Amino acid sequence: MVGLGLLSLVLITLDATTRILQPLRNGLGILVSPIFYIAESPYWAADWATKTAASRNALLARIDQLARSNLELSRLSQQAEALRAENNQMRELLGSKPRIVDPVLIAEIIGLAQVPNVHQVVIDKGSTDGVRVGHAVLGAKGVFGQVVETTPFNARVLMITDTRHGVPVEVVRSGQRGIVSGTGELDRLEAEGLPVTADIRAGDLLIASALGGRFSHGYPVGKVLSVRPDPSHVFAIVDVRPSAELGRSRYVLVVLNGNQGKQT
Amino acid sequence: MRAKIGVAMALSVLAALVLQVAHLPLGAPEWLGWLRPPWMLLIIVFWTLAAPMHTGLVGAWLVGLTIDALNVDPLGLNGALFAATNFATRRFRSRVRMYPLTQQMGAIFLLVLGAEVVCQVVRSLAAEQPFSLMLWVPAVVSALAWPLAYRLLQRMRPQRHIVV
Numbered sequence: 001m002v003g004l005g006l007l008s009l010v011l012i013t014l015d016a017t018t019r020i021l022q023p024l025r026n027g028l029g030i031l032v033s034p035i036f037y038i039a040e041s042p043y044w045a046a047d048w049a050t051k052t053a054a055s056r057n058a059l060l061a062r063i064d065q066l067a068r069s070n071l072e073l074s075r076l077s078q079q080a081e082a083l084r085a086e087n088n089q090m091r092e093l094l095g096s097k098p099r100i101v102d103p104v105l106i107a108e109i110i111g112l113a114q115v116p117n118v119h120q121v122v123i124d125k126g127s128t129d130g131v132r133v134g135h136a137v138l139g140a141k142g143v144f145g146q147v148v149e150t151t152p153f154n155a156r157v158l159m160i161t162d163t164r165h166g167v168p169v170e171v172v173r174s175g176q177r178g179i180v181s182g183t184g185e186l187d188r189l190e191a192e193g194l195p196v197t198a199d200i201r202a203g204d205l206l207i208a209s210a211l212g213g214r215f216s217h218g219y220p221v222g223k224v225l226s227v228r229p230d231p232s233h234v235f236a237i238v239d240v241r242p243s244a245e246l247g248r249s250r251y252v253l254v255v256l257n258g259n260q261g262k263q264t
Numbered sequence: 265m266r267a268k269i270g271v272a273m274a275l276s277v278l279a280a281l282v283l284q285v286a287h288l289p290l291g292a293p294e295w296l297g298w299l300r301p302p303w304m305l306l307i308i309v310f311w312t313l314a315a316p317m318h319t320g321l322v323g324a325w326l327v328g329l330t331i332d333a334l335n336v337d338p339l340g341l342n343g344a345l346f347a348a349t350n351f352a353t354r355r356f357r358s359r360v361r362m363y364p365l366t367q368q369m370g371a372i373f374l375l376v377l378g379a380e381v382v383c384q385v386v387r388s389l390a391a392e393q394p395f396s397l398m399l400w401v402p403a404v405v406s407a408l409a410w411p412l413a414y415r416l417l418q419r420m421r422p423q424r425h426i427v428v
Contacts, residue, residue, distance in 0.1 A: 012344075012386060
């Protein structure tokens with residue numbers, strides 16, 4: 001008992017302070033990853049059942065609706081293409097480098113961290129698919145989180161609502177910069193350390209500012225719900241509603257931008 | 265009998281592993297997550313009470329290590345907890361098996377509460393995770409779930425001469 005206790009203590013300390021246990025963790029991660037698939041299988045079965053049982057008419061209506069939204073989106077993307085070309089031309093005139101469009105990878109969420117207060121998900125793509133620690137992860141409508149751990153076939157994503165996560169942002173309207181961190185609640189973020197005089201107000205859209213090097217510029221992070229002074233009247237408490245549907249999405253996009261594999 | 269117990273044990277450990285990561289349908293309110301009892305801890309207590317000769321410190325520790333990998337806890341945290349649980353349960357086994365149901369539920373409550381406190385302290389020290397005062401909820405849920413295990417234990421009692 002004493003021996004095991006000491007061994008555990010040594011392991012915990014090593015794990016907390018160094019990264020030398022990473023191979024062991026990876027090995028164990030590969031070993032236990034089938035468990036996530038077993039736990040997810042009831043949902044797949046339910047999904048399959050609803051798909052099979054869905055009536056022809058409902059499916060046709062769905063296809064119709066998707067075709068319409070596809071048309072709308074392709075119109076927007078044509079426009080975006082033209083705008084991007086124009087923007088790059090302008091940037092060239094200004095002497096700055098053109099922006100590159102990051103390649104993305106669609107991944108399915110196969111598991112959620114089951115420790116309350118920890119907002120992490122497991123996705124079904126791993127280092128063999130090119131996912132690296134530090135890659136940004138997007139939901140359909142905004143920033144979802146970032147990859148914090150990879151095994152060959154899975155990766156763990158820390159969500160922006162986790163209390164240990166922060167995103168550098170800027171206000172679209174005013175360009176005011178700040179950092180938005182998680183609160184441990186799925187529908188609320190908080191902007192930290194902004195003075196009460198900062199140009200930010202309810203209804204402002206916050207986008208990733210690319211300052212940290214993790215999230216590319218321009219992806220929406222959230223909308224400001226309210227701004228109120230903290231008790232000292234020096235800093236503002238800014239409540240933010242995340243743009244991404246964090247509790248509901250099953251698919252996420254991993255942004256594969258090659259040079260960010262290093263973790264601080 | 266021996267083989268049967270081994271199979272039942274393996275199955276229950278596998279089931280607890282799956283339950284450990286099984287999640288609610290997307291969109292379910294988040295506070296429901298607090299109602300999750302520490303399945304593996306309860307399984308370990310159960311088997312140590314039911315068949316102590318088939319359980320061991322090293323086995324409990326290894327099972328804890330897989331839970332650490334699943335939860336991304338500091339490696340060894342659950343291992344140490346489970347081994348300690350196995351040790352304590354074995355030590356007080358003959359006494360606990362004589363307890364009436366309510367007293368067993370009380371013991372489970374204290375055990376799970378203690379385990380949760382240790383977990384939270386180590387997590388907040390080693391992984392800088394926030395400390396939460398909700399930790400009594402899993403303990404209450406575990407105590408409320410114990411009558412089921414108690415029934416099973418009672419049913420296994422007549423075969424004790426074979427089991428032990």
